[in-house]
Amino acid sequence: MNITIIGTGYVGLVTGACLADLGNNVICADNDIRKISRLNKLIMPIYEPGLDDIVRRNVKEKRLSFSVDIKAAVKKSTIIFIAVGTPSLENGEADLTGVENVAKVIARNINGYKLIIEKSTVPVETGFWVEHTVKVNLAKGKQGKLKFDVASNPEFLREGQAINDFMNPDRIVLGVESQRARELLLELYKPLKANIIVTDIKSAEIIKHASNSFLATKISFINAIAQICERVGADVVKVADGMGLDKRIGRNFLDAGIGYGGSCFPKDLDAFITIAKKSGYDFELLRAVREVNEQQKSGIVKKIKDALWILKDKRIAVLGLSFKPNTDDLRNSPSMDIIRQLQSEGAQVRAFDPHAMKKAKEILPSLRLCADAYEAAKDADCLLIATEWNEFKDLDFARLKKLMRQPLLADGRNIYEPKLIKKSGFRYIGAGRVSVS
Protein backbone atom coordinates (compact mmCIF):
# COMPACT_ATOMS: atom_id res chain seq x y z
CA MET A 1 0.00 0.00 0.00
CA ASN A 2 1.08 3.63 -0.51
CA ILE A 3 1.24 5.39 2.83
CA THR A 4 2.17 8.87 4.03
CA ILE A 5 2.88 9.57 7.68
CA ILE A 6 2.69 13.27 8.55
CA GLY A 7 4.79 13.97 11.65
CA THR A 8 8.11 12.11 11.82
CA GLY A 9 8.69 11.99 15.58
CA TYR A 10 8.87 9.07 17.99
CA VAL A 11 5.55 7.70 16.73
CA GLY A 12 5.60 8.75 13.08
CA LEU A 13 9.14 7.55 12.40
CA VAL A 14 8.65 4.21 14.14
CA THR A 15 5.26 3.67 12.47
CA GLY A 16 6.67 4.60 9.06
CA ALA A 17 9.75 2.40 9.37
CA CYS A 18 7.74 -0.59 10.63
CA LEU A 19 5.01 -0.28 7.98
CA ALA A 20 7.75 -0.10 5.33
CA ASP A 21 9.32 -3.21 6.82
CA LEU A 22 5.97 -4.96 6.35
CA GLY A 23 6.28 -4.28 2.60
CA ASN A 24 4.46 -0.96 2.15
CA ASN A 25 5.74 2.13 0.34
CA VAL A 26 5.99 4.80 3.00
CA ILE A 27 6.77 8.52 2.90
CA CYS A 28 7.54 10.03 6.30
CA ALA A 29 6.75 13.74 5.96
CA ASP A 30 7.45 16.55 8.38
CA ASN A 31 7.69 20.33 8.36
CA ASP A 32 10.99 20.24 10.26
CA ILE A 33 13.48 20.73 7.42
CA ARG A 34 16.55 19.95 9.55
CA LYS A 35 15.05 16.69 10.81
CA ILE A 36 14.16 15.53 7.31
CA SER A 37 17.52 16.49 5.79
CA ARG A 38 19.29 14.59 8.57
CA LEU A 39 17.03 11.58 8.08
CA ASN A 40 17.88 11.67 4.39
CA LYS A 41 21.50 11.28 5.51
CA LEU A 42 20.34 8.41 7.77
CA ILE A 43 20.97 10.37 10.98
CA MET A 44 18.30 9.41 13.51
CA PRO A 45 16.64 12.28 15.40
CA ILE A 46 16.05 10.12 18.49
CA TYR A 47 17.72 7.31 20.38
CA GLU A 48 15.49 4.26 20.05
CA PRO A 49 16.96 0.73 20.09
CA GLY A 50 16.75 -0.96 16.65
CA LEU A 51 15.42 2.12 14.82
CA ASP A 52 18.61 2.87 12.95
CA ASP A 53 18.74 -0.64 11.41
CA ILE A 54 15.13 -0.79 10.32
CA VAL A 55 15.29 2.70 8.78
CA ARG A 56 18.53 1.95 6.89
CA ARG A 57 17.21 -1.36 5.58
CA ASN A 58 13.96 0.10 4.26
CA VAL A 59 15.56 3.20 2.75
CA LYS A 60 18.04 0.94 0.96
CA GLU A 61 15.23 -1.23 -0.35
CA LYS A 62 13.42 1.96 -1.50
CA ARG A 63 10.27 1.37 0.54
CA LEU A 64 10.90 4.28 2.93
CA SER A 65 11.63 7.92 2.12
CA PHE A 66 11.57 11.27 3.93
CA SER A 67 10.16 14.53 2.66
CA VAL A 68 9.17 18.06 3.61
CA ASP A 69 6.85 18.19 0.60
CA ILE A 70 3.69 17.22 2.44
CA LYS A 71 1.43 18.20 -0.47
CA ALA A 72 3.16 15.82 -2.87
CA ALA A 73 3.21 13.06 -0.23
CA VAL A 74 -0.56 13.40 0.24
CA LYS A 75 -1.12 13.13 -3.52
CA LYS A 76 0.99 9.97 -3.79
CA SER A 77 -0.74 8.00 -1.00
CA THR A 78 -4.12 6.42 -0.29
CA ILE A 79 -3.48 6.00 3.41
CA ILE A 80 -2.43 9.07 5.41
CA PHE A 81 -1.51 8.89 9.07
CA ILE A 82 -1.52 12.04 11.19
CA ALA A 83 1.24 11.61 13.78
CA VAL A 84 2.04 15.20 14.74
CA GLY A 85 2.50 16.28 18.35
CA THR A 86 -0.51 17.16 20.49
CA PRO A 87 1.10 19.02 23.42
CA SER A 88 -0.73 20.54 26.38
CA LEU A 89 -1.95 24.11 26.33
CA GLU A 90 -1.72 26.22 29.53
CA ASN A 91 -5.26 25.19 30.49
CA GLY A 92 -4.50 21.47 30.10
CA GLU A 93 -6.36 21.12 26.80
CA ALA A 94 -4.56 19.30 23.99
CA ASP A 95 -3.17 21.71 21.40
CA LEU A 96 -4.66 20.37 18.19
CA THR A 97 -3.50 23.12 15.86
CA GLY A 98 -0.97 20.72 14.27
CA VAL A 99 -3.75 18.21 13.58
CA GLU A 100 -5.97 20.93 12.10
CA ASN A 101 -3.17 22.26 9.90
CA VAL A 102 -2.46 18.80 8.57
CA ALA A 103 -6.17 18.18 7.90
CA LYS A 104 -6.25 21.41 5.84
CA VAL A 105 -3.18 20.42 3.80
CA ILE A 106 -4.72 17.02 3.13
CA ALA A 107 -8.02 18.60 2.03
CA ARG A 108 -6.29 20.93 -0.42
CA ASN A 109 -4.33 18.13 -2.01
CA ILE A 110 -6.84 15.32 -2.25
CA ASN A 111 -6.68 13.82 -5.72
CA GLY A 112 -8.63 10.60 -5.15
CA TYR A 113 -9.91 8.45 -2.27
CA LYS A 114 -7.91 8.96 0.96
CA LEU A 115 -8.11 7.20 4.30
CA ILE A 116 -7.05 9.77 6.93
CA ILE A 117 -6.00 8.14 10.17
CA GLU A 118 -5.46 9.78 13.56
CA LYS A 119 -2.35 8.18 15.02
CA SER A 120 -1.59 11.05 17.39
CA THR A 121 -3.22 10.85 20.81
CA VAL A 122 -6.24 13.12 20.58
CA PRO A 123 -9.29 13.89 22.71
CA VAL A 124 -12.60 12.31 21.89
CA GLU A 125 -14.44 14.03 19.01
CA THR A 126 -11.23 15.00 17.20
CA GLY A 127 -12.25 12.57 14.44
CA PHE A 128 -15.44 14.54 13.91
CA TRP A 129 -13.43 17.80 13.66
CA VAL A 130 -10.86 16.33 11.27
CA GLU A 131 -13.68 15.22 8.96
CA HIS A 132 -15.33 18.63 9.22
CA THR A 133 -12.04 20.44 8.53
CA VAL A 134 -11.29 18.34 5.46
CA LYS A 135 -14.83 18.86 4.12
CA VAL A 136 -14.79 22.65 4.48
CA ASN A 137 -11.30 22.98 3.02
CA LEU A 138 -11.87 20.89 -0.11
CA ALA A 139 -11.49 23.00 -3.23
CA LYS A 140 -14.72 24.55 -4.49
CA GLY A 141 -16.36 22.23 -6.97
CA LYS A 142 -14.70 19.18 -5.44
CA GLN A 143 -16.99 19.10 -2.40
CA GLY A 144 -19.14 16.00 -2.43
CA LYS A 145 -17.16 14.56 -5.37
CA LEU A 146 -13.94 13.44 -3.66
CA LYS A 147 -14.31 10.59 -1.25
CA PHE A 148 -12.38 10.22 1.96
CA ASP A 149 -12.75 8.50 5.33
CA VAL A 150 -11.44 9.41 8.74
CA ALA A 151 -10.36 6.67 11.17
CA SER A 152 -8.73 6.46 14.58
CA ASN A 153 -5.81 4.11 15.18
CA PRO A 154 -4.21 5.13 18.47
CA GLU A 155 -0.63 4.12 19.14
CA PHE A 156 0.41 2.26 22.29
CA LEU A 157 4.14 1.82 21.69
CA ARG A 158 6.54 2.48 24.56
CA GLU A 159 9.67 4.50 23.93
CA GLY A 160 12.71 2.31 24.52
CA GLN A 161 10.96 -0.74 23.03
CA ALA A 162 8.97 0.97 20.31
CA ILE A 163 9.88 -1.30 17.37
CA ASN A 164 9.01 -4.45 19.25
CA ASP A 165 5.80 -2.89 20.57
CA PHE A 166 4.73 -1.85 17.07
CA MET A 167 5.49 -5.26 15.56
CA ASN A 168 4.07 -7.28 18.49
CA PRO A 169 1.30 -5.15 19.97
CA ASP A 170 -0.98 -6.34 22.78
CA ARG A 171 -3.81 -5.06 20.60
CA ILE A 172 -4.54 -2.86 17.62
CA VAL A 173 -7.47 -0.47 18.01
CA LEU A 174 -9.32 0.59 14.87
CA GLY A 175 -12.00 3.26 15.12
CA VAL A 176 -13.83 3.26 11.80
CA GLU A 177 -17.16 4.45 10.43
CA SER A 178 -17.13 2.90 6.95
CA GLN A 179 -16.65 -0.55 5.48
CA ARG A 180 -13.90 0.73 3.17
CA ALA A 181 -11.87 2.16 6.06
CA ARG A 182 -12.34 -1.04 8.03
CA GLU A 183 -11.18 -3.26 5.17
CA LEU A 184 -8.14 -1.11 4.36
CA LEU A 185 -6.96 -1.04 7.96
CA LEU A 186 -7.56 -4.76 8.51
CA GLU A 187 -5.54 -5.46 5.36
CA LEU A 188 -2.74 -3.11 6.46
CA TYR A 189 -2.34 -4.79 9.85
CA LYS A 190 -2.92 -8.39 8.66
CA PRO A 191 0.81 -9.30 8.75
CA LEU A 192 1.03 -8.50 12.47
CA LYS A 193 -1.37 -11.27 13.55
CA ALA A 194 -2.42 -9.20 16.57
CA ASN A 195 -5.65 -8.90 18.55
CA ILE A 196 -7.68 -6.30 16.72
CA ILE A 197 -10.52 -4.33 18.29
CA VAL A 198 -12.76 -2.62 15.73
CA THR A 199 -14.98 0.09 17.10
CA ASP A 200 -16.41 3.52 16.36
CA ILE A 201 -14.04 6.52 16.23
CA LYS A 202 -15.07 8.07 19.56
CA SER A 203 -14.60 4.80 21.47
CA ALA A 204 -11.15 4.33 19.90
CA GLU A 205 -10.15 7.85 20.95
CA ILE A 206 -11.30 7.17 24.50
CA ILE A 207 -9.51 3.78 24.63
CA LYS A 208 -6.18 5.60 24.27
CA HIS A 209 -6.83 8.28 26.89
CA ALA A 210 -8.40 5.75 29.27
CA SER A 211 -5.46 3.33 28.90
CA ASN A 212 -2.79 5.94 29.65
CA SER A 213 -4.83 7.36 32.51
CA PHE A 214 -5.30 3.91 34.00
CA LEU A 215 -1.56 3.18 33.89
CA ALA A 216 -0.79 6.54 35.51
CA THR A 217 -3.41 5.72 38.14
CA LYS A 218 -1.63 2.45 38.96
CA ILE A 219 1.65 4.33 39.43
CA SER A 220 0.09 7.00 41.65
CA PHE A 221 -1.81 4.34 43.59
CA ILE A 222 1.38 2.51 44.53
CA ASN A 223 3.06 5.84 45.28
CA ALA A 224 0.23 6.66 47.69
CA ILE A 225 0.71 3.21 49.28
CA ALA A 226 4.43 4.05 49.49
CA GLN A 227 3.56 7.11 51.58
CA ILE A 228 1.77 4.90 54.10
CA CYS A 229 4.58 2.30 54.06
CA GLU A 230 7.12 4.99 54.91
CA ARG A 231 5.06 6.25 57.82
CA VAL A 232 4.42 2.83 59.39
CA GLY A 233 7.72 1.10 58.55
CA ALA A 234 6.56 -1.27 55.80
CA ASP A 235 8.30 -1.97 52.46
CA VAL A 236 6.30 -0.95 49.36
CA VAL A 237 8.33 -3.27 47.12
CA LYS A 238 7.13 -6.27 49.11
CA VAL A 239 3.60 -4.86 49.17
CA ALA A 240 3.66 -4.48 45.37
CA ASP A 241 5.00 -8.04 44.97
CA GLY A 242 2.22 -9.33 47.20
CA MET A 243 -0.45 -7.38 45.32
CA GLY A 244 0.97 -8.05 41.88
CA LEU A 245 0.77 -11.83 42.11
CA ASP A 246 -2.99 -11.44 42.05
CA LYS A 247 -3.77 -11.90 38.34
CA ARG A 248 -6.60 -9.38 38.57
CA ILE A 249 -4.06 -6.73 39.61
CA GLY A 250 -0.74 -7.66 37.95
CA ARG A 251 2.73 -6.45 38.97
CA ASN A 252 3.34 -4.06 36.04
CA PHE A 253 3.19 -0.34 36.81
CA LEU A 254 3.31 -0.97 40.55
CA ASP A 255 6.80 0.43 41.05
CA ALA A 256 6.87 3.23 43.59
CA GLY A 257 9.41 5.99 43.01
CA ILE A 258 9.75 9.58 41.91
CA GLY A 259 6.70 9.39 39.69
CA TYR A 260 5.80 9.13 36.04
CA GLY A 261 6.81 11.58 33.33
CA GLY A 262 7.38 11.54 29.60
CA SER A 263 5.61 13.09 26.67
CA CYS A 264 2.42 11.10 27.15
CA PHE A 265 1.09 10.47 30.67
CA PRO A 266 1.19 14.06 32.02
CA LYS A 267 -0.26 15.62 28.88
CA ASP A 268 -2.80 12.86 28.24
CA LEU A 269 -4.08 13.09 31.80
CA ASP A 270 -4.42 16.86 31.46
CA ALA A 271 -6.26 16.45 28.17
CA PHE A 272 -8.57 13.72 29.51
CA ILE A 273 -9.43 15.73 32.63
CA THR A 274 -10.16 18.75 30.44
CA ILE A 275 -12.30 16.94 27.87
CA ALA A 276 -14.17 15.17 30.69
CA LYS A 277 -14.91 18.55 32.26
CA LYS A 278 -16.11 19.90 28.91
CA SER A 279 -18.50 16.96 28.69
CA GLY A 280 -19.82 17.83 32.17
CA TYR A 281 -17.85 15.30 34.25
CA ASP A 282 -15.35 16.31 36.93
CA PHE A 283 -12.67 13.57 36.81
CA GLU A 284 -11.63 14.00 40.46
CA LEU A 285 -9.89 10.62 40.48
CA LEU A 286 -7.43 11.69 37.77
CA ARG A 287 -6.85 15.05 39.43
CA ALA A 288 -5.73 13.12 42.53
CA VAL A 289 -3.48 10.89 40.39
CA ARG A 290 -1.77 14.02 39.05
CA GLU A 291 -1.40 15.50 42.54
CA VAL A 292 0.20 12.33 43.98
CA ASN A 293 2.68 12.36 41.11
CA GLU A 294 3.75 15.93 41.85
CA GLN A 295 4.19 15.04 45.54
CA GLN A 296 6.57 12.21 44.66
CA LYS A 297 8.97 14.61 42.93
CA SER A 298 9.01 17.24 45.69
CA GLY A 299 9.05 14.38 48.25
CA ILE A 300 12.47 13.08 47.22
CA VAL A 301 13.94 16.60 47.31
CA LYS A 302 12.59 17.00 50.86
CA LYS A 303 14.05 13.65 51.93
CA ILE A 304 17.47 14.56 50.53
CA LYS A 305 17.26 17.89 52.29
CA ASP A 306 16.29 16.19 55.58
CA ALA A 307 19.32 13.90 55.22
CA LEU A 308 21.76 16.72 54.36
CA TRP A 309 20.33 19.47 56.60
CA ILE A 310 20.98 22.28 54.10
CA LEU A 311 21.02 21.90 50.32
CA LYS A 312 22.86 25.10 49.47
CA ASP A 313 26.34 24.23 48.11
CA LYS A 314 25.81 20.50 48.68
CA ARG A 315 26.91 18.44 45.70
CA ILE A 316 24.28 16.04 44.35
CA ALA A 317 25.14 13.45 41.70
CA VAL A 318 22.10 12.57 39.60
CA LEU A 319 22.13 9.33 37.63
CA GLY A 320 19.62 9.28 34.78
CA LEU A 321 18.02 12.22 32.99
CA SER A 322 15.57 10.66 30.54
CA PHE A 323 12.06 10.03 31.84
CA LYS A 324 12.68 6.29 31.62
CA PRO A 325 15.49 3.96 30.50
CA ASN A 326 16.39 3.23 26.85
CA THR A 327 15.31 6.59 25.50
CA ASP A 328 16.81 10.05 25.29
CA ASP A 329 13.38 11.66 25.69
CA LEU A 330 13.46 14.34 28.37
CA ARG A 331 9.92 15.64 27.98
CA ASN A 332 8.38 15.97 31.47
CA SER A 333 11.21 13.92 32.89
CA PRO A 334 10.90 13.69 36.72
CA SER A 335 14.71 13.77 36.85
CA MET A 336 14.87 17.18 35.15
CA ASP A 337 12.14 18.57 37.42
CA ILE A 338 14.02 17.34 40.50
CA ILE A 339 17.30 18.81 39.23
CA ARG A 340 15.58 22.18 38.83
CA GLN A 341 14.21 21.94 42.38
CA LEU A 342 17.64 21.01 43.78
CA GLN A 343 19.31 23.84 41.88
CA SER A 344 16.72 26.34 43.10
CA GLU A 345 17.74 25.39 46.65
CA GLY A 346 21.36 26.16 45.78
CA ALA A 347 22.61 22.57 45.40
CA GLN A 348 25.37 21.87 42.87
CA VAL A 349 24.13 19.15 40.57
CA ARG A 350 26.33 16.91 38.45
CA ALA A 351 24.63 14.39 36.23
CA PHE A 352 25.21 11.42 34.01
CA ASP A 353 22.88 9.66 31.56
CA PRO A 354 23.90 7.04 29.00
CA HIS A 355 22.01 8.66 26.08
CA ALA A 356 20.18 11.85 27.07
CA MET A 357 23.02 14.25 27.89
CA LYS A 358 23.12 16.06 24.56
CA LYS A 359 19.44 16.93 24.79
CA ALA A 360 19.77 17.79 28.51
CA LYS A 361 22.51 20.32 27.75
CA GLU A 362 20.17 22.14 25.36
CA ILE A 363 17.46 22.38 28.01
CA LEU A 364 19.61 23.06 31.09
CA PRO A 365 22.88 24.59 29.83
CA SER A 366 24.07 25.19 33.41
CA LEU A 367 23.92 21.48 34.26
CA ARG A 368 27.35 19.95 34.78
CA LEU A 369 27.50 16.66 32.84
CA CYS A 370 29.91 13.81 33.62
CA ALA A 371 31.42 10.92 31.70
CA ASP A 372 30.00 8.22 33.98
CA ALA A 373 28.37 7.53 37.34
CA TYR A 374 31.69 7.58 39.19
CA GLU A 375 32.81 10.93 37.83
CA ALA A 376 29.42 12.36 38.85
CA ALA A 377 29.81 10.89 42.34
CA LYS A 378 33.20 12.50 43.00
CA ASP A 379 32.98 14.63 46.19
CA ALA A 380 29.19 14.30 46.17
CA ASP A 381 27.08 14.52 49.32
CA CYS A 382 24.33 12.41 47.80
CA LEU A 383 23.91 10.06 44.85
CA LEU A 384 20.40 10.17 43.38
CA ILE A 385 19.24 7.44 41.00
CA ALA A 386 16.52 9.12 38.99
CA THR A 387 16.17 6.76 36.00
CA GLU A 388 16.54 2.99 36.24
CA TRP A 389 18.98 2.41 33.36
CA ASN A 390 20.41 -1.13 33.59
CA GLU A 391 23.92 0.21 34.09
CA PHE A 392 22.85 1.79 37.40
CA LYS A 393 21.64 -1.54 38.78
CA ASP A 394 25.08 -2.91 39.64
CA LEU A 395 27.10 0.03 40.91
CA ASP A 396 30.35 -0.49 42.81
CA PHE A 397 29.43 0.96 46.21
CA ALA A 398 32.90 0.42 47.71
CA ARG A 399 34.33 2.61 44.94
CA LEU A 400 31.53 5.15 45.30
CA LYS A 401 32.08 5.39 49.05
CA LYS A 402 35.72 6.30 48.49
CA LEU A 403 34.76 8.94 45.92
CA MET A 404 31.89 10.62 47.74
CA ARG A 405 32.10 13.23 50.49
CA GLN A 406 29.17 11.59 52.29
CA PRO A 407 27.87 8.10 51.46
CA LEU A 408 24.17 8.77 50.91
CA LEU A 409 22.06 6.98 48.29
CA ALA A 410 18.69 8.41 47.24
CA ASP A 411 17.25 5.49 45.31
CA GLY A 412 14.49 7.21 43.36
CA ARG A 413 13.50 3.99 41.61
CA ASN A 414 13.85 1.51 44.49
CA ILE A 415 16.51 -0.48 42.62
CA TYR A 416 18.56 -1.49 45.65
CA GLU A 417 17.87 -3.44 48.84
CA PRO A 418 18.18 -0.91 51.69
CA LYS A 419 19.89 -3.33 54.10
CA LEU A 420 22.57 -4.27 51.55
CA ILE A 421 23.28 -0.63 50.87
CA LYS A 422 23.66 -0.02 54.59
CA LYS A 423 26.20 -2.86 54.72
CA SER A 424 28.25 -0.92 52.14
CA GLY A 425 28.37 1.95 54.62
CA PHE A 426 25.73 4.11 52.94
CA ARG A 427 22.67 5.84 54.29
CA TYR A 428 19.65 4.91 52.16
CA ILE A 429 16.61 6.89 51.07
CA GLY A 430 13.98 5.15 48.93
CA ALA A 431 10.32 5.54 48.10
CA GLY A 432 7.99 3.70 50.46
CA ARG A 433 10.78 2.02 52.38
CA VAL A 434 12.25 2.80 55.73
CA SER A 435 15.28 5.06 55.31
CA VAL A 436 18.36 3.47 56.86
CA SER A 437 21.22 5.38 58.34
Ligand code: NAD
Ligand atom coordinates in the same frame (compact mmCIF):
# COMPACT_ATOMS: atom_id res chain seq x y z
P1 NAD B 1 7.21 14.24 18.39
O1 NAD B 1 7.20 15.61 18.93
O2 NAD B 1 8.39 13.35 18.59
O3 NAD B 1 6.91 14.29 16.82
C1 NAD B 1 5.95 15.10 16.22
C2 NAD B 1 6.45 15.49 14.84
O4 NAD B 1 5.41 16.17 14.17
C3 NAD B 1 7.66 16.44 14.88
O5 NAD B 1 8.71 15.91 14.09
C4 NAD B 1 7.12 17.74 14.29
O6 NAD B 1 8.08 18.45 13.54
C5 NAD B 1 5.99 17.22 13.41
N1 NAD B 1 4.96 18.21 13.11
C6 NAD B 1 4.30 19.01 13.97
N2 NAD B 1 3.39 19.75 13.31
C7 NAD B 1 3.48 19.42 12.00
C8 NAD B 1 2.81 19.84 10.83
N3 NAD B 1 1.84 20.75 10.88
N4 NAD B 1 3.15 19.26 9.66
C9 NAD B 1 4.12 18.31 9.62
N5 NAD B 1 4.79 17.88 10.69
C10 NAD B 1 4.47 18.43 11.87
O7 NAD B 1 5.89 13.55 18.99
P2 NAD B 1 5.64 12.00 19.28
O8 NAD B 1 6.22 11.62 20.58
O9 NAD B 1 5.96 11.21 18.05
O10 NAD B 1 4.06 12.03 19.48
C11 NAD B 1 3.17 12.23 18.39
C12 NAD B 1 1.79 11.87 18.87
O11 NAD B 1 1.73 10.48 19.21
C13 NAD B 1 1.34 12.63 20.12
O12 NAD B 1 -0.03 12.87 20.04
C14 NAD B 1 1.63 11.64 21.24
O13 NAD B 1 0.81 11.83 22.35
C15 NAD B 1 1.31 10.33 20.56
N6 NAD B 1 1.99 9.16 21.15
C16 NAD B 1 3.29 9.26 21.53
C17 NAD B 1 3.93 8.14 22.06
C18 NAD B 1 5.36 8.21 22.52
O14 NAD B 1 5.79 7.30 23.22
N7 NAD B 1 6.10 9.23 22.15
C19 NAD B 1 3.24 6.92 22.19
C20 NAD B 1 1.92 6.85 21.75
C21 NAD B 1 1.31 7.99 21.24
